[in-house]
Amino acid sequence: xxTSRFWFNYRHVANTLSVYRSVxxxxxxxxxxxxxxxxxxxxxxxxxxxxxxxxxxxxxxxVYGDDVExxxxxxxxxxxxxxxxxxxxxPPSTPRSKRLLSDDRSNxxxxxxxxxxxxxxxxxxxxxxxxxxxxxxxxxxxxxxxxNELLFIIDTCQGASMYxxxxxxxxxxxxxxxxxxxSLSHQPDxxxxxxxxDRYTFYVLEFLEEIHPASQTNMNDLFQVCPKSLCVxxxxxxxxxxxxxxxxxxxTDFFGSVRKVEITTETISLDRDLAGFESKIPKDELATExxxxxxxxxxxxxxxxxxxxxxWHPPGGFILGLWALIIMVFFKTxxxxxxxxxx
Amino acid sequence: xxAPLLLVVLVAVTVRAALYRSSLAAFISERVEVASPxxxxxxxxxxxxxLDLGVSPYSGAIFHETPLIIYLFHFLIEYAELVFxxxxxxxxxxxxxxxxxxxxxxxKKQKFLIELDKYAPDVAELIRTPMEMYYxxxxxxxxxxxxxxxxxxxxxxxxxxxxxxxxAFFILATIKGSSFLSAxxxxxxxxxxxxxxxxxxxxxxxxxxRQFIPIKLKSKSFWLYTMQYAALYLCSLVVIICLSFFLLxxxxxIPSVYGFILSVPDLTPNxxxxxxxxxxxxxxxxxFFVCVFQINVFFYTIPLAIKLKEHPVFFMxxxxxxxxxxxxxPTVGDIALYMAFLPVWSHLYRFLxxxxxxxxxxxxxSLLFPVLWHLWIYAGSANSNFYYAITLTFNIGQILxxxxxxxxxxxxxxxxxxxLHLTRQDGTEAMLVLK
Numbered sequence: 081x082x083t084s085r086f087w088f089n090y091r092h093v094a095n096t097l098s099v100y101r102s103v104x105x106x107x108x109x110x111x112x113x114x115x116x117x118x119x120x121x122x123x124x125x126x127x128x129x130x131x132x133x134x135x136x137x138x139x140x141x142x143v144y145g146d147d148v149e150x151x152x153x154x155x156x157x158x159x160x161x162x163x164x165x166x167x168x169x170x171p172p173s174t175p176r177s178k179r180l181l182s183d184d185r186s187n188x189x190x191x192x193x194x195x196x197x198x199x200x201x202x203x204x205x206x207x208x209x210x211x212x213x214x215x216x217x218x219x220x221x222x223x224x225x226x227x228n229e230l231l232f233i234i235d236t237c238q239g240a241s242m243y244x245x246x247x248x249x250x251x252x253x254x255x256x257x258x259x260x261x262x263s264l265s266h267q268p269d270x271x272x273x274x275x276x277x278d279r280y281t282f283y284v285l286e287f288l289e290e291i292h293p294a295s296q297t298n299m300n301d302l303f304q305v306c307p308k309s310l311c312v313x314x315x316x317x318x319x320x321x322x323x324x325x326x327x328x329x330x331x332t333d334f335f336g337s338v339r340k341v342e343i344t345t346e347t348i349s350l351d352r353d354l355a356g357f358e359s360k361i362p363k364d365e366l367a368t369e370x371x372x373x374x375x376x377x378x379x380x381x382x383x384x385x386x387x388x389x390x391x392w393h394p395p396g397g398f399i400l401g402l403w404a405l406i407i408m409v410f411f412k413t414x415x416x417x418x419x420x421x422x423x
Numbered sequence: 424x425x426a427p428l429l430l431v432v433l434v435a436v437t438v439r440a441a442l443y444r445s446s447l448a449a450f451i452s453e454r455v456e457v458a459s460p461x462x463x464x465x466x467x468x469x470x471x472x473x474l475d476l477g478v479s480p481y482s483g484a485i486f487h488e489t490p491l492i493i494y495l496f497h498f499l500i501e502y503a504e505l506v507f508x509x510x511x512x513x514x515x516x517x518x519x520x521x522x523x524x525x526x527x528x529x530x531k532k533q534k535f536l537i538e539l540d541k542y543a544p545d546v547a548e549l550i551r552t553p554m555e556m557y558y559x560x561x562x563x564x565x566x567x568x569x570x571x572x573x574x575x576x577x578x579x580x581x582x583x584x585x586x587x588x589x590x591a592f593f594i595l596a597t598i599k600g601s602s603f604l605s606a607x608x609x610x611x612x613x614x615x616x617x618x619x620x621x622x623x624x625x626x627x628x629x630x631x632x633r634q635f636i637p638i639k640l641k642s643k644s645f646w647l648y649t650m651q652y653a654a655l656y657l658c659s660l661v662v663i664i665c666l667s668f669f670l671l672x673x674x675x676x677i678p679s680v681y682g683f684i685l686s687v688p689d690l691t692p693n694x695x696x697x698x699x700x701x702x703x704x705x706x707x708x709x710x711f712f713v714c715v716f717q718i719n720v721f722f723y724t725i726p727l728a729i730k731l732k733e734h735p736v737f738f739m740x741x742x743x744x745x746x747x748x749x750x751x752x753p754t755v756g757d758i759a760l761y762m763a764f765l766p767v768w769s770h771l772y773r774f775l776x777x778x779x780x781x782x783x784x785x786x787x788x789s790l791l792f793p794v795l796w797h798l799w800i801y802a803g804s805a806n807s808n809f810y811y812a813i814t815l816t817f818n819i820g821q822i823l824x825x826x827x828x829x830x831x832x833x834x835x836x837x838x839x840x841x842x843l844h845l846t847r848q849d850g851t852e853a854m855l856v857l858k
Binding site for chain 2: 391392393395398402405409413
């Protein structure tokens, strides 16, 4: 997702397109990618090299290419549309290419870039998405079983604040800078006149260029990308919600579409006794089984009656004072001597 | 006179009870003409609920009632309807007794002035007789209880009825001559809503008259009595305010009640003149205009005191009317109070000039208020200017009413001393003009 418009935010579009390109190269088809670009840089009237978006100076790498399918373009990139894509609450008339058709076996990669701050990300220079909203959207996705594992990468200023509020399981997050730091851009290109890429994504792209579908590189290597000496900001990551050890998570689990294919020459009969399968509940379903849906709701709090509030009573001194005054006024008007007749 | 009064009271109570049980009660409670932010029943309930939850009711801008009202309704909230019916009945009975005494005073004064030959020879038809004055107190009670404005205000359970009761008791105490009670009730009335402060002047004038102290600036007894009365009033006010502090152990109620009345932050439309002006005003002028509008209420006291120093009860009537027109959040309950006094001046009928126009304006405007509100808020085919125009017209009608009565009163006084047939120097008939 690229959330920035205007020509001088060229680098955000270039960031997004680089990741898109890597992901496509590693095997994920367009039907499995939702690409949101807030502005058109390739055909922008200010682009001296039309129909190209470069990611490296000296115009080494054109990430636009011939094969880019943008699903949400220009003004369609809004917070509402983004959240609808994530949660699946989309009007029935939306075409399939604009939907995230994931289920509970899908691993999802979300890459966002743009301008951000402490706790928010700016969309189109007119609205914001907060980290709380994002965390709630992910929780909705979890409760609807829309993902198995989720990798969230964000390249903005103070990006680490965006993943602080996540509370759903199986999310791993990476950010280009900590709270209070700005993410900086890479070198500008004098031919095009703008900065072409952000540092963090530049180094991630370099890293990803080394990956091929069979590589065994794991997440820990991705965490090492762009140390403070190269990017002036400190990249951060969050793995506490993730069930597996990052050591065992392959980059291609998220960035590529790698299937294990075994070729066998034996015939396998499917008529085996089905009763035998019931006892073999796969043990790596821990992710979905141990956290039951019902346990996520604070049911005990909801059905337990709140204790009745104590009623307020006027203070004794007040009542005493008031009635003393009233009695004084009464006696003053009617005189003490009348009282003698009563007593 | 007890039996007819009792009958009137019973009829009034029946009407109110019938309306409470009907579906109109909810509709009337919502009307902005009847319930203002100062005295709406919804806000009282809200404030008491906040208190039950342990929060001060004055936090936030919902509750603007005084602590004594909190105390009153804390125990009586289940019998709210009964309470409001009883306050209306108490007001009517207090007004009845006050006007009865006042009639005696008027008649005595008239007799005194006739014996002193102060009246011109041909004013026999202007002299008031006990026969015609016999039914006036009953008419006053009737006017108050069966006035549609009062009934609506009671059904809406607006605490304006309680304000009216306190003012009625104040009038009763003043006319009976007890300066202590009058000061106490005036302090209570000022404590409830700030504006009865202006009723200090007519009450003082009446009590001075009753004590036969002439109003000369050099007279020692005048100053002595004034200081006494002022001291009584201020002491009672201070005592009541300090007592209210002890209810919630905080001074929060002062900005919430008096600050709210004076600075007019809530601009919900009502039948007054403040909301439209302040809704369209620029921020840096609002302080200036708030001061101007508030001074407008207090400003007429001194000229009226100078002109009407012989007739303090009429002065009181005019002052109450001015308060209910120019106060910051008027409701129809305030109007009902001064309209109850109209039978007292029924002998002025022959001098009133604008009866037809006035009655038309007042009736038509009262009917148009809900219509234009519906058009503005619900149908969306009108805007606030329509409602404001009706507000303006209604207030102009009221001001015309007061000035008409003022003119008629002064004209009668003039005729009494100068004779009915006035001639100019060249012999033609003269006409009195109010300058």
